[in-house]
Amino acid sequence: MNRRPQFLSKSKLMSARQCPKRLYLEIHRPDLVRFSAAAEFAFAVGDSVGEVARDIYGSADSELIPYAGGLGHALRKSRRLISEGPRFPIFEATLQHDGVLVRIDALLPYRDRWQIVEVKASTTTKEDHLYDCAIQCWVFRGLGYPLQECALAHVDNRFVYEGSGDYNGLLIEEDITEEVDRMADLVPAWVSDARKVARGREPDIDVGTQCFSPHECPFVSHCWPMDTEFPLLNLGGGVRKDKLAALVADGVSDVRDIPAQDLNDRQRRIQKVCRDGKAELLPAAADFVASLEFPRYYLDFETIMPAVPVFAGTRPYETLPVQWSCHYEADRDSLDHAEFLDLSGDPPMRRLAESLIRALGHSGPVLTYSPYEERMINGLIERFPDLAEALRGILKRLTDLLPIVRENYYHPAMQGSWSIKAVLPTIGSDLDYKKLEEIQDGTQASAAYLEAINPATPAPRKAELKKRLLDYCRQDTLAMVHVLRFLATA
Numbered sequence: 001m002n003r004r005p006q007f008l009s010k011s012k013l014m015s016a017r018q019c020p021k022r023l024y025l026e027i028h029r030p031d032l033v034r035f036s037a038a039a040e041f042a043f044a045v046g047d048s049v050g051e052v053a054r055d056i057y058g059s060a061d062s063e064l065i066p067y068a069g070g071l072g073h074a075l076r077k078s079r080r081l082i083s084e085g086p087r088f089p090i091f092e093a094t095l096q097h098d099g100v101l102v103r104i105d106a107l108l109p110y111r112d113r114w115q116i117v118e119v120k121a122s123t124t125t126k127e128d129h130l131y132d133c134a135i136q137c138w139v140f141r142g143l144g145y146p147l148q149e150c151a152l153a154h155v156d157n158r159f160v161y162e163g164s165g166d167y168n169g170l171l172i173e174e175d176i177t178e179e180v181d182r183m184a185d186l187v188p189a190w191v192s193d194a195r196k197v198a199r200g201r202e203p204d205i206d207v208g209t210q211c212f213s214p215h216e217c218p219f220v221s222h223c224w225p226m227d228t229e230f231p232l233l234n235l236g237g238g239v240r241k242d243k244l245a246a247l248v249a250d251g252v253s254d255v256r257d258i259p260a261q262d263l264n265d266r267q268r269r270i271q272k273v274c275r276d277g278k279a280e281l282l283p284a285a286a287d288f289v290a291s292l293e294f295p296r297y298y299l300d301f302e303t304i305m306p307a308v309p310v311f312a313g314t315r316p317y318e319t320l321p322v323q324w325s326c327h328y329e330a331d332r333d334s335l336d337h338a339e340f341l342d343l344s345g346d347p348p349m350r351r352l353a354e355s356l357i358r359a360l361g362h363s364g365p366v367l368t369y370s371p372y373e374e375r376m377i378n379g380l381i382e383r384f385p386d387l388a389e390a391l392r393g394i395l396k397r398l399t400d401l402l403p404i405v406r407e408n409y410y411h412p413a414m415q416g417s418w419s420i421k422a423v424l425p426t427i428g429s430d431l432d433y434k435k436l437e438e439i440q441d442g443t444q445a446s447a448a449y450l451e452a453i454n455p456a457t458p459a460p461r462k463a464e465l466k467k468r469l470l471d472y473c474r475q476d477t478l479a480m481v482h483v484l485r486f487l488a489t490a
């Protein structure tokens with residue numbers, strides 16, 4: 001067991017607010033931390049917004065306090081710069097008061113006082129942001145420094161990037177001084193409670209909705225019952241987490257043991273298949289396949305949704321298609337492939353749309369595996385009205401395979417998911433996402449695309465990323481071909 005840490009960081013205090021057990025485990029069992037891919041992605045998004053914030057708020061004489069030189073150095077340098085008075089922006093000022101450690105995103109001169117600016121990648125102010133800022137202000141004021149205002153800077157999703165690296169306007173500032181002041185008296189109690197948890201025994205806390213809100217806790221796989229063949233968390237079928245937590249409290253840990261009255265129709269199907277231990281494939285699946293004429297097209301987009309826009313004319317978090325793959329069968333015995341990927345760094349959406357129109361011809365079903373492609377094509381229609389007629393023609397031919405698979409197929413190994421990555425290993429396909437190098441899901445594909453178009457990426461790395469992106473997207477549409485052929489066997 002680890003010793004009690006010298007400081008409680010702001011993030012530890014925030015963990016304690018989510019769940020005291022989370023704080024305890026972070027301190028004493030860091031080996032159990034398992035961040036989901038979505039959480040890792042959210043950290044990276046936060047970093048990208050933080051970097052731009054330093055450009056927006058910075059000036060020629062700004063100081064960024066490096067952490068690499070060690071905590072002592074960061075604390076000393078921060079103290080010295082702040083003590084010299086508000087003269088220029090300081091980023092990542094590192095301060096401790098009464099054993100609480102904070103790093104302040106931006107500390108800006110405000111006449112003869114300071115303004116604290118906390119930068120968030122979200123598009124609104126959330127309750128936990130206020131707690132976060134209250135802790136920072138408590139430390140800052142506790143050290144005797146003059147604070148004029150505390151502001152939260154979050155992403156303004158109405159901002160339109162005009163290019164040339166000009167991100168002024170990306171962040172919108174909200175003065176939260178009053179809210180934070182109202183919380184100031186509460187901070188010492190939070191600190192004292194957290195200290196008790198840090199020093200004490202592991203808190204006995206039941207799993208609940210707090211495990212997923214405001215952030216997914218990295219100890220979910222530790223606290224939730226997972227050592228069973230069909231863990232409750234993998235029930236799927238749109239189950240609410242509070243319902244699952246109530247079942248755990250009743251001693252249920254496996255999908256097969258859930259009382260029938262607690263399940264909806266889809267979940268009852270899942271439970272039956274888990275209990276039977278064998279897959280269910282309904283005859284209607286084959287009828288659906290037989291109804292599809294040739295040529296058949298199988299389409300998948302890869303997209304990006306950067307918090308910090310990369311293409312002029314786009315907004316933060318706007319979903320932009322940047323790549324497509326299409327397998328097509330002219331008849332029962334043929335299979336061909338076409339694809340689009342442009343890593344020049346220029347906005348690819350126009351060329352993507354034109355190449356798609358050319359590749360998809362004029363007739364035949366265009367199969368997708370989610371309603372996502374429909375949304376993307378509607379976005380292209382809005383962006384390029386002159387292509388609207390041709391794109392609307394494609395929209396009319398879209399056929400989403402996902403609801404067909406969901407209604408007609410389930411295998412116990414799918415563990416509550418009908419994603420193509422969950423279905424594929426259960427249908428005897430030789431395709432395996434785990435064999436793909438580096439890019440095995442859409443989030444990784446998005447990150448790879450953004451890395452590839454970055455002018456600082458060396459050419460050999462760019463070539464490597466290009467191959468991996470093409471391999472990944474091609475596999476997505478080939479997987480759909482395999483799924484359709486499997487459904488035909490029903």
Ligand code: SF4
Nearest residue numbers: 019022211217219223
């Ligand atoms: S998984 Fe849930 S119960 Fe466990 S530490 Fe996290 S929030 Fe607390």
